Amino acid sequence: MSQSHRIEGGLIDRTRRLDFRFDGKSYQGHPGDTLASALMANGVRLMGRSFKYHRPRGPLTAGSEEPNALVELRSGARQEPNTRATVAELYDGLDARSQNRIGALSFDLLAVNDLMSPFLAAGFYYKTFMWPKAFWEKLYEPMIRRAAGLGSLSRETDPDLYDKGFLHCDLLVIGGGPAGLAAALTAGRAGADVILADEDFLIGGRLNAETLTLGDTSGAVWAKASAAELASLPNVRLMPRTTVIGAFDHGIHGALERNADHLPSPAAGKPRQTLWRIYAKRSLLCAGATERPIAFRNNDRPGILLGAALRSYANRWAAVPAQEVAIFTNNDDGHRTAADLLAKGVRVAAVIDSRSDAPKTGGYEVLAGAVVTDAAGRLGLKSVTVKLANGETKTIPCQLLAVSGGWNPNVHLTCHQRGRPVWDAALSSFVPGGVLSPGLSVAGAAQGHMSTAACLRSGAEAAVAALSDLGITAHSADLPEAEDAPYRITPLYHVPGKGRAWLDQQNDVTVKDVKLAHQEGYVSVEHLKRYTTLGMATDQGKTANLGGLAVMAEMTGKSIPETGTTIFRPPYTPVPIAAFAGRSSGKDFRPTRLTPSHHWAARQGAVFVEVGMWMRAQWFPRPGETQWRQSVDREVLATRNSVGICDVTTLGKIDVQGSEAAEFLNRIYANAFAKLPVGKVRYGLMLREDGMVMDDGTTARLAEDHFVMTTTTANAVGVYRHMEFCRQCLWPDLDVQIISTTEAWAQYSVAGPNARRLLQKIVDPAHDLSNEAFPYMGCAEITVCGGLRARLFRISFSGELAYEIAVPTRYGDALMQRLVEAGAEFDAVVYGTEALGVMRIEKGHAAGNELNGTTTALNLGMGGMVSKKKDSIGSTLSEREGLKRADALVLVGFRPVNPAESFTAGSHFIAREAEANAANDQGYMTSVCFSPSLGHIIGLGFLKNGAARKGEVLRAVNPVQDVETLVEVVSPHFIDPEGERVRA
Amino acid sequence: MHDLAPLTPLGAASPRTDRIGALVIREVTERALASVTCRRGQDAGFAHAATRLFGITPPAPGRWAESGDWSLIWTGPDQWFAEAPFESHEEIARIVKDGFGPSASITEQTDGWVRFDIEGPTVIELMERLCPLxxxxxxxxxxxxxxxxxxxxxxxxxxxxxxxxxxxxRSFAGSLHHALVAAAHSIA
Amino acid sequence: MLIPHPLLGPRDSQEFTYLGDARLIDRPDGLAEGALDLFHDYLYLRDNPAGLHQELWFHEQGDRSWLVVTRDTRTHEIVGAELASDVARARGRSK
Known part of the structure; x- marks a missing residue:
């Protein structure tokens, strides 16, 4: 029995048949169907179970506002929970399952919750599961998670690609119904850059769902023709399947385009979805309106749906899963439903119109002044109970009930900035109000225009006005004649009576729950929402909020606008987290930076470490080395005994030029720079304005007006930013120019007693490298390898005789290989960041662990470097009393009293006999390593009055790891304290 | 003449070209680069030297211009990048400095950067997926x-x-190339 | 957010780094009498207006201009942006 409930007409392609499965059963539909419409065409009304009570549910709507018909779509890694069947576009082979059930959909074991409903009222979880505390994690939470909740995740990696991008336009039209189409045609024909986005796969909005005529054609045909014209305009971008999810600052909008959700799977290399950031000079919200239900007892039975939704199923999808339909309405819309169904040959049992002055024009029974009080049929509607105007009760058999409670303008996006909807009494609903986002205007039903003609007109006029703001002259598009009927409604939000009447079907919130919340003292609507969960989860209460508010107003005796309104936050409909990530997933989460010797190092089998975005070689294992320390110890010893090479390109390099460059450096470094001679390098200490150390490095003077500064790898970006701040904001007329050259030069450290002999094989003979001609802290522009321009600095981080040599980066790989070849006779090693770190600790050089943002020059033992003779950044505040205390922390070295013992960075120093607590804290260890040169662990750390305490024995206490070690305070310069090697 | 062999920013001996659909993504290594910054109070001398050396007035903010071997790209207030053929201008910093004397600060930038040229009828679609401009x-x-x-x-x-x-x-070459290629595949 | 760059037009704020109050331009003279107090006020005392606020933004992924942006802290409306060097000169800063 295939598509037993498919009627004539509709905007589906009957020439093609699509096979799909729901809960393991096979069905057929057509292109143009949604999963919900295809199921309806097959007579399926039951599509899910409710969140809390596991009540059987069918679709309430035909769109993205759907609270009930949530399914798990696809299987395996592509399984997607909580997909609304009402917007899931049908494709061949679609596989969906109902969710939130144990057992069959028609016999859910957890439906027992429904019988327990007296105990599961608002605030139930808050009140019940508070104690005993230990039960929460082990019992209550798993139980609740199993019983309540929606679909499940696959727990596999998402196999799909997600894209993102940026679009710009003069006018963004949000929604492609009559107002949106009229606006886009008006703006498009005027030559403006227009984007028209609509969440549906078929542009036209309700024009595709109604039997209206526009001019001499149907609404659907006019929509199709208009969309075709827009698609043909080069200045218009037509974006179906695209939901504008949020309106952000300054005209920036987020939009999710579903590129491949209507396909079994995306084509290879193609994205499933694209998240667009749209920069719109003006935007026009034409999002239409959402119909709201009327609450009454058992109004959640499968088969009870909104009137406009039923018209969509009947008119657009030719699917009516019933022989008899009843209609419950408080406005004229219900009569439109009756007329449409009659025209389709569907029997209309009755129109139950709560208004006593209900029109009686059609060929169907109208029960004026009557209301529906109950519905029967657990798994599918069988009949409704009606209370007539005269007080009598009548039961009407029907399989579908179409409820029309009036229309709510879709004000969602107007709230994302500062808009606050205002009450419109004629509409009995909220319309956009307050201060809208700059550049945003609203047209059509979203603005409260309830006739087709008014929508067309307001869309065109709003487009003209928006473009006029931009200086673009547009003329309202020629608009076809359309219905212009007045909107007549007598508000009715719920039918009083016994039993449970559902306000929010997704969260199982009833009229009773709202009343209970009120009795318990909840006054604010926002509190009501959080207490009852009304308006939460995937549909965000699009069909529920106003009903909840109305009941609240009734309880408080206030009007609805006095009671308040809930505002909406982005996103308009759910967005997969993967779409926010876009292409930035896995290894592409962020870019990496590679050093000039990276490819060479990779070939040597180097182990890499991430340093910010940089990938740096950490050590270079050799055959037989199974443990990292073997490699690192070897690299350290070989460097100290002969010579080692290390890629130090990642250190920031900043070119500083200008006639007042020296003066500039003098102001940003704490120590003096004005008199640094050309051809010399000086260590520089840079402070923040608060006197803390910002960074350190060396600066070389290549010419009177030309310096090259180095920064630490970590601070390269921050230091450059700081220097630009000083240059532009503090001393704008100082003649100094700065630019980063970090990546222009491949720079290698060559360190060790044989460093000079090795370099002499590389540097062209014209350059004398003797200690006399090129002493410690010298620098020069030289040539290497037969004429390549290079820079040479005699500086040392390791404490050995050392140089740093720089060549244009493209030659860095070749230079590394040349250095290694030339170094073979000295058994030269290439060392990584780990050996670099060991050697700097052995030498007592401060690095990132010590320059941690809380330390001053005094702490680092360099207090004397801060020149008092000049005004440099940080010099004044470094003189604060509190920073100069006699017991200030000072950097010193530590070794274990028993050389076989170990300690860790982060340990705190405590006197031998004192209790290990904060009051007795003497300082803390910052850097620790095994020194292969000394054969035991060494450390650097900050100790109160440390310089005067050499020889003292303390405890290094690490209460986190429960380790204590007796340590002796020593000089931080473990190696060559006199500094003879660097000057050799 | 030195005997060190250069590598391209992507780490190969010769520049790479990818053709993906209608798009061509080409690693460009044949241009030398130097930054040229006008010194304080040297505007007249700078303008004179620029016109003499490049044959054009340096372009306004947000613009680039070319003349003969040279192209000039505005990179910041008072600052431009000068581009010229690498073959003839490997020592571009010295060449430009000779032309400007004390009126400008010049810094060699050739190897600080990676350049990809992207070309094809869908280049805008590619750029829209990458860049907020x-x-x-x-x-x-x-x-x-x-x-x-x-x-x-x-x-x-x-x-x-x-x-x-x-x-x-330049150190981003691999990551940027990956981003270009991945985005190109999604629109190809 | 879009920052209206005075030279380059509206640019996405993701190209920028934010620093804070544009008062940071008014650095005191460290050699002046009472410099310690002046620096204390300069570095640590800030107004927190509900309304227009002048603040420093750095076009880090752009032309590396520091800008003084005037933003309404209540609405995020940006009423102007100037080159910080121009503002600094206008406030009497030079060398």
């Missing part, structure tokens, strides 16, 4: 630095709607 409306002659996948990137419109150059810090 309104590339669809960028005119030939526009040049501005922006951000692509977290990487600072100079975007140069060589031919409106058809050809762009992207210049990013």
């Amino acid at each position: 309104p590339t669809r409306r960028m005119e030939t002659g526009a040049a501005t630095r922006s951000i692509i996948e977290h990487m600072g990137c100079l975007v140069i419109c060589r031919s409106a709607g058809v050809r762009f150059s992207l210049i990013a810090p």
Whole structure:
């Protein structure tokens, strides 16, 4: 029995048949169907179970506002929970399952919750599961998670690609119904850059769902023709399947385009979805309106749906899963439903119109002044109970009930900035109000225009006005004649009576729950929402909020606008987290930076470490080395005994030029720079304005007006930013120019007693490298390898005789290989960041662990470097009393009293006999390593009055790891304290 | 003549070209680069030297211009990048410094950057997936630095709607190339 | 957010780094009498207006200009942006 409930007409392609499965059963539909419409065409009304009570549910709507018909779509890694069947576009082979059930959909074991409903009222979880505390994690939470909740995740990696991008336009039209189409045609024909986005796969909005005529054609045909014209305009971008999810600052909008959700799977290399950031000079919200239900007892039975939704199923999808339909309405819309169904040959049992002055024009029974009080049929509607105007009760058999409670303008996006909807009494609903986002205007039903003609007109006029703001002259598009009927409604939000009447079907919130919340003292609507969960989860209460508010107003005796309104936050409909990530997933989460010797190092089998975005070689294992320390110890010893090479390109390099460059450096470094001679390098200490150390490095003077500064790898970006701040904001007329050259030069450290002999094989003979001609802290522009321009600095981080040599980066790989070849006779090693770190600790050089943002020059033992003779950044505040205390922390070295013992960075120093607590804290260890040169662990750390305490024995206490070690305070310069090697 | 062999920013002996659908992504290594910054109070001398050396007035903010061997790209207030053939201008910093004397600060930038030229009828679709700039409306002659996948990137419109150059810090070459290729596949 | 760059037009705020109050331009003279107090006020005392606020933004992924942006802290409306060097000169800063 295939598509037993498919009627004539509709905007589906009957020439093609699509096979799909729901809960393991096979069905057929057509292109143009949604999963919900295809199921309806097959007579399926039951599509899910409710969140809390596991009540059987069918679709309430035909769109993205759907609270009930949530399914798990696809299987395996592509399984997607909580997909609304009402917007899931049908494709061949679609596989969906109902969710939130144990057992069959028609016999859910957890439906027992429904019988327990007296105990599961608002605030139930808050009140019940508070104690005993230990039960929460082990019992209550798993139980609740199993019983309540929606679909499940696959727990596999998402196999799909997600894209993102940026679009710009003069006018963004949000929604492609009559107002949106009229606006886009008006703006498009005027030559403006227009984007028209609509969440549906078929542009036209309700024009595709109604039997209206526009001019001499149907609404659907006019929509199709208009969309075709827009698609043909080069200045218009037509974006179906695209939901504008949020309106952000300054005209920036987020939009999710579903590129491949209507396909079994995306084509290879193609994205499933694209998240667009749209920069719109003006935007026009034409999002239409959402119909709201009327609450009454058992109004959640499968088969009870909104009137406009039923018209969509009947008119657009030719699917009516019933022989008899009843209609419950408080406005004229219900009569439109009756007329449409009659025209389709569907029997209309009755129109139950709560208004006593209900029109009686059609060929169907109208029960004026009557209301529906109950519905029967657990798994599918069988009949409704009606209370007539005269007080009598009548039961009407029907399989579908179409409820029309009036229309709510879709004000969602107007709230994302500062808009606050205002009450419109004629509409009995909220319309956009307050201060809208700059550049945003609203047209059509979203603005409260309830006739087709008014929508067309307001869309065109709003487009003209928006473009006029931009200086673009547009003329309202020629608009076809359309219905212009007045909107007549007598508000009715719920039918009083016994039993449970559902306000929010997704969260199982009833009229009773709202009343209970009120009795318990909840006054604010926002509190009501959080207490009852009304308006939460995937549909965000699009069909529920106003009903909840109305009941609240009734309880408080206030009007609805006095009671308040809930505002909406982005996103308009759910967005997969993967779409926010876009292409930035896995290894592409962020870019990496590679050093000039990276490819060479990779070939040597180097182990890499991430340093910010940089990938740096950490050590270079050799055959037989199974443990990292073997490699690192070897690299350290070989460097100290002969010579080692290390890629130090990642250190920031900043070119500083200008006639007042020296003066500039003098102001940003704490120590003096004005008199640094050309051809010399000086260590520089840079402070923040608060006197803390910002960074350190060396600066070389290549010419009177030309310096090259180095920064630490970590601070390269921050230091450059700081220097630009000083240059532009503090001393704008100082003649100094700065630019980063970090990546222009491949720079290698060559360190060790044989460093000079090795370099002499590389540097062209014209350059004398003797200690006399090129002493410690010298620098020069030289040539290497037969004429390549290079820079040479005699500086040392390791404490050995050392140089740093720089060549244009493209030659860095070749230079590394040349250095290694030339170094073979000295058994030269290439060392990584780990050996670099060991050697700097052995030498007592401060690095990132010590320059941690809380330390001053005094702490680092360099207090004397801060020149008092000049005004440099940080010099004044470094003189604060509190920073100069006699017991200030000072950097010193530590070794274990028993050389076989170990300690860790982060340990705190405590006197031998004192209790290990904060009051007795003497300082803390910052850097620790095994020194292969000394054969035991060494450390650097900050100790109160440390310089005067050499020889003292303390405890290094690490209460986190429960380790204590007796340590002796020593000089931080473990190696060559006199500094003879660097000057050799 | 030295005997060190150069590597391209992507780490090969010769530059790489990818053809993906209608798009061509080409690693460009044949141009030398130097930054040229006008010194304080030297505007007249700077303008004179610029016209004499390059044959053109340095372009306004957000623009680039070319003349003969040279192209000039505005990169910041009082600052431009000068481009010339690497073959003849490997020592571009010295050449430009000789032309400007004390009126400008010159810094060699050739190897600080990787340049990819992207070309094809779908180049705008590619750029829209990468860069927040309104590339669809960028005119030939526009040049501005922006951000692509977290990487600072100079975007140069060589031919409106058809050809762009992207210049990013050299160490990002692999990541930027990956971003370009991945985005190209999604629209190819 | 879009920052209206005075030279380059509206640019996405993701190209920028934020620093804070534009008062940071008014650095005191470290050699002046009472410099310690002046620096204390300069570095640590800030107004927190509900309304227009002048603040420093750095076009880090752009032309590396520091800008003084005037933003309404209540609405995020940006009413102007100037080159910080121009503002600094206008406030009497030079060398």
